[in-house]
Amino acid sequence: MRFKRYTTGVAIAALLAGSAYAQTPGQAPIAAGTLNPASEEAPVRPVAAPEFRMADGIVATVNDSIITGFDLRQRMLLVIAMTQVQPTDENIQSIQQEALNVLIDERLQAQEIATYKDLIVSDAEVDAEIAAMAQEVGTNAETYLSFLAEGGIRPQTLREQMRVSIGWRALVGGRFGTRARVSRGQVDQVMRQLAESASKPQYLIGEIYIEAARVGGQQQALDGAAQLVQQMVQGAPFQAVAQQFSAAPSAVRGGDAGWVVQGTVQPALQTALDQLDVGQLSRPIPVEGGVYIVYMRDKRDNSASSLVQLKQVMVRLPETASEAEVMAATARLTALQPQLTCDNMLARATSEEGLLGADLGEAEVPSLAPQFQQVARSGAIGSISTPLRTPLGVHLVAVCGRRAGGVEAQSYRDVENRLRGQNLAMLGRRYIRDLRADALIEMK
Template sequence: MRITTAVSMAALVAGSAMAQTAPQTVAPAPAAAGTLNPAAEQQPATARLAGQPEFKMADGIVATVNDQIVTGFDLRQRMLTTIAMSQVEPTEENIPAIQQQALQALIEERLQSAEIAKYETLKISDADVDEEIARMAQEAGTTPEAYVQFLAGGGIRPETLREQLRTEIGWRELVGGRFNSRSRVSRAQVQQAVRQVTEAASKPQYLIGEIYIEAARVGGQQQALAGAEQLVQQMVQGAPFQAVARQFSAAPTAARGGDAGWVVQGTVQPELQTALEALEVGQLSRPIPVSGGVYIVYMRDKRSGAAINLVNLKQAMVELPETASPAEVSAATTRLQSLRGELTCDNILQRTSSEAGLLGSDLGEADVANLAPQFQQVARSAEIGSVSDVVRTPLGVHLLAVCGRRAGGADVPTAREVEGRLQNQNLAMLARRYLRDLRADALIELK
């Protein structure tokens, strides 16, 4: 890839409609920049946008991507779209960041559309685009017709919007069709992830939104820091976090409005962990520099951890009262130990029902804390699918099969949900690599 350095940043001049806002100094350590209003996410976009700035763009070509061009008109249209979708108020300070974001998006769109064109069977219909517009309008709290009219009133041509959406839909289908099988996760990966969730149940957890500004994409770490500071100012002043994340974040969570879900203490970079511990619920962080870029974190909620751990047990048992003699206990223990190597979660009930003097039962899923003290150690530490050594209780001697374990609580994901999240993460990673490879092979010139 070759990029010329003769970039004319002076091609864009902000009109008088823009406010004059002095840039703030970035704090030396992560700290709250302010508290966000959760209701801002629920208000229709059209209710908060009074108008769009007048941009004066240089005529002609501003970039070429292989044999495709990007014109000043294209760039202006994309900047207006970015502003409308993110609901960021354009100022002299943040216009360069918006321009950079729009230009990079157009470059990637040209690469994507050229790749889509290689597949004759991949055609996105007008109905597909209409459905996407309807979804966007619903999120904005209005009808598709009113949504398009609103954007047109801000200078965004409907046909330009439709072509942008056509490429976005086509790219999603191309990535899904090409990498879906490679993004699948094994049962072992799902089980490991579920175990990690279970082990983290007692640790502090944070429900966060994230915006990541990638330094390489915006011209360097200083540009990323300056751009992040401008976005923080805009969100504190009322721009919705989710809308800003969708337009500016380079993280895989951008498509979900920056929703990173529950994050467990100690599983993030040290710089982010410091911020998570300092932020209160509802607060937005100042820009957090990390290697390769800058994060902005929104603390939606905190909790000390899931209150319960659940385990699924089955047992084989010989009934013996507390008054049983040592010889009786020894005989029962020997009998169970002789069976132990043959038992699994799948056959333990069948085997015990066919053996005289043995009782088998499915104990179901229970809170570890509510189990008999003699069972708790097995329930906490034994491997899933294993059968324990003999355990003595006042009721008899037991073999316990540990058939499942998970963290309790309404917000803890199921195994199916964990599998879906892992697959989506893999698919997003493969899509980023795909686009990165296209950029590396492309001839990109900025005029």
């Protein structure tokens, strides 16, 4: 199942629909909604400017920069247009707080960008960004801006946001590019972890993380997440909501967290992953420091697509061998098993009479003999099985390597790029936190 990419553009197609949000008395189901594939192709509908009033005076100052009520109202309209979250009495404060947080961060980013005299974002770069956003939703820049204008959003509001966004990416990449590099050892460690987890169940998920400290506390995070879930099951696109509201690094990818392996996430999240069906959206999941919302895009028992490298030592016995012969071969291999490793087992087999050794190479688990499949699925790398009886004889099987197979297998370069992107995102978040800590921010 492909996760459609949404950038800062208006999310035109609703991904989640239905009325499964209501709970059955006495029950607390994990799932809150299901995927509606037809909604991905929903036609464009002009947005109408929500009716909420706000004074046009100064609402905040960020160092020597002001944020007016008009600025805040424009940004709230942009958040609403991009996410298709409909303003209600319950969520309007959350939308306002999110818009104000974004404006404060942008003021700080713009002020920092201005200290680098050679960092200039041209009008052409802004035009190209808006044109790319428009193309992603199947239109041109002129129509795209007109669409926003129908919702009361000035083109300049979007242009200002894009200019800061482009400049900030360039600044973070230029300033921290060297620090974001990853060592060969870090990549090798992740590659080993991927190999070790290749046979475990995996989940392709979208995530939204509401950080409690950013929204005023854990209860506010929980209430805000509940409102977002309700909006998404009524039609607000998951990716657009994630991009605007999520504090997770995956927010820049519309909440795309990729494939996660069973047992590598917090227990509360693992419980949800085990219970959600493909296409379902979770209810808010409280964790320390915030609240998660998870969308189950796909799941798989990865043993079917994992590639395993096996070696064996065997005593050849026909199917007609007597029980005494089988027991003798089993006893011999049982005594030998603690002495074997992936490195020495073939040499041991050639040095002892009556033993045969073989490197079975790399194979997909389903293609192996039935007696070998369980060992291939669950055996730790470097482990040697107990004796196994097949029509050919009695075997000891060593699991000498494992990796993901198929189109989802990650190369060394894939892992390196992913780790570098995560490092850059972390350094960028730390950078803006430091700017906030040093700034004079006053609310009016």
